[in-house]
Amino acid sequence: MRDDSRLPSAPGFWRSPLRGPWFTSVLGLVLLVGITVLFVTGLLSYAAYNPDLASVNDKTPDKGILGFYLFAWPTNPYWLYRLNQGVHVTLGITLIPVLLAKLWSVVPRLFALPPARSLAHALERVSLLLLVGGALFEFVTGVLNVQLEYVFPGSFYPLHFYGAWVFFAAFTAHAALKTPAAVRNLRGLRKEREPVAETEPAAEPETLASPRPDTPTVSRRGALAFVGGGSLLLFLTTAGQSADGLLRRTALLAPRGGPDPGTGPNGFQINKTARYAGIRTAETSREAWRLVVTGRTGTVRLGRDDLLRLPLHSASLPIACVEGWSTSDQWWRGVRLLDLAALVGHDDPPDVFVESLQRRGAFRHAALRANQVADPRSLLALYVNGEELSPDHGHPARVIVPAAPGVLNTKWVARMTFGDL
Template sequence: MARSPFSPAFWRSPLRGPRFTGVLGVVLLGGITLLFVTGLLSYAAYNPDLSPVNDQTPDKGLLGFYLFSWPTNPSWLYRLTQGVHVTLGVTLVPVLLAKLWSVVPRLFTLPPARSLAHALERLSLVLLVGGALFQFTTGILNIQLDYVFPGSFYPLHFYGAWVFFAAFVAHAVLKTPTALRNLRRMRAGEERERPEERTDLVAPEPDPPTVSRRGAFGLVGGASLLLFGTTVGRSFDGPLRRTALLAPHGWTDPGGGPGGFQINKTAAYAGIDRGETTADAWRLVVTGPAGTVRLSRARLMELPQHSAALPIACVEGWSTGDQWWRGVRLRDLAALVGYEEDPPDVFVESLQRRGAFRRAALRANQVADPRSLLALAVNGEDLTLDHGYPARTIVPAAPGVLNTKWVTRMEFGDL
């Protein structure tokens, strides 16, 4: 007679047990906490109080708390935080799957609740499993540019993160003492669970082992190292980038020359009509309290030009090294329309027709930074169309989507 998953005898792996689960849990405790912190930093980098331009999350309420304006120093800050967030998320996938495998018998434990504490643990486990699968799946689909999920990734991942982390904290509070106790006993050389420690994770009728517990840890760790090695290169330039086999923007060749660095969205993808970018057709409209000015590219070239070495870092986790950008300081454009001192926030609009962030907003501290430019050239030559010709913004430490390409309008004022 076939056994049911609700029967303890159904689960027969000799690897399952509190020690195996405890080690994986401690790794995830540190890793997921770092993921959540870097995720909050990514949220802050968008300056989400500049709603509804930068943040269109509906009904976020207290969850959308915003503590500070995103800094511009160091210029590689977002490159670091988002690179860690994405690379760590991919690296933890084998650990997460092994952890879920190790505790799956608990999802089928009967009765559903033996006490209030047990009921809370079961509820946290269900939310934890569902939230983990949702967050890791949507995150990986996002970095693979495979938007098969319904709705926008941004609010889905935002709300999913809070549900998942609440369940994670509740589960950690309940289980961390047990996990740490099991680790101490493993270090003391106690390889077998004591009879009084046998739980629903331990198979009552285990099959003969095919791999040792140490071998299982080696398999999980090896898989994580493999994913790390085929992902981390997206955050570096040179030969290491070619090792990022799992990154759409990792090993693809962006071409040579001054514009030979990574492109996220091409002009064709964004729906840019080349005719709109010609010298006769294109004008930059800049507005402020002193009125509106319309600037041709030639007129912009006559304004004081400045250079800055800045990277581009994207939410998908890839980044470039420093490129030499040259153009007009944003604060000088603010001065043209009435802000001689203390430039304010700015609303930026693009010619882009398709895709997210056709509009973006930058905080006053970003506008005031002398390295923040309306770039006209990069690495000694005019921008290419795919890099934002005729003009694009480039701001230190800002997410790539806020470095708007094909800029057509800038409105300075408190947003």
């Protein structure tokens, strides 16, 4: 008689005694809370890019009804985007061991035969494929983006955005079906407090628990402690990228968010260098560079000396990027955006379209909403921490706006157009 226990579809193939309703339920409830927070912070991050303002900011032009919730991103509190994106990225990385353990705990069901016993069961299996595939897709692309490894086809923004909606739809349906049972499992099962020697496989239909389990070598709470330890390790080596103080020194997994790279007033994190962006020294010199400002009353061209004759203002603001890393607060000094708008006839600051000298990379242009222009802390910065901007930080001038994603704080500014976009 043929032994089919070597096939993944056979219940006897999966031998771990840890699989069971309690272990799966604990992991599932953790993911229920964590993934909900990830989805909400992800949507808020997308809103912060002002995708409805101008096509240059919108990396998902066919979003349709998926953009129903968009709103004008506020400038207060000034650390809002830093907090939101720090939570989004840090939590996503921290949940990776939990997600992998959850997938491991239910993997026998992915191979169960027959694949569909009824129409309802077939729909459940399809939703399960969307759930598992969506989870892996979102976490993998998210981690690759954090590590600045763009090996996937197309732009990260639409892939991650549309993938998030597909995944969360499947996740919501799955949670609605499984959460009541998960809560009952946690209330009803007490054997998980037993020592390893007394750990027994839980009675569970549909092949989740093995009918022929191996001898246990760890208790279920020990396995949960192992998963929790992995999450804690990832948290400690990531969270510092969006924090200040000693924790920043532990951000070993953050390409840009670790200890300050260098000393002096310009010694803080850099995303794109002037060399990478294709900035030529000749075009940023005091003699050559001119800022072109266009608005209701026409166009003015301002050299650095012209800008220095305008009232200068200061603001203490961080730079926070979509990858989750941020700088500590830096002291910026320059001309307020609302004063530049007034130079070209806009007493009530409108939206502005900002163009850079940058030749390579994404976001060579950016658009800002009127409320961002009107904030007195929004500057065309000429100095940082008492010194002229370095080439890598945007010399001769860069935009800095409170609570805005870092890519909207355009460096090497060449032109600003105020008015309807």
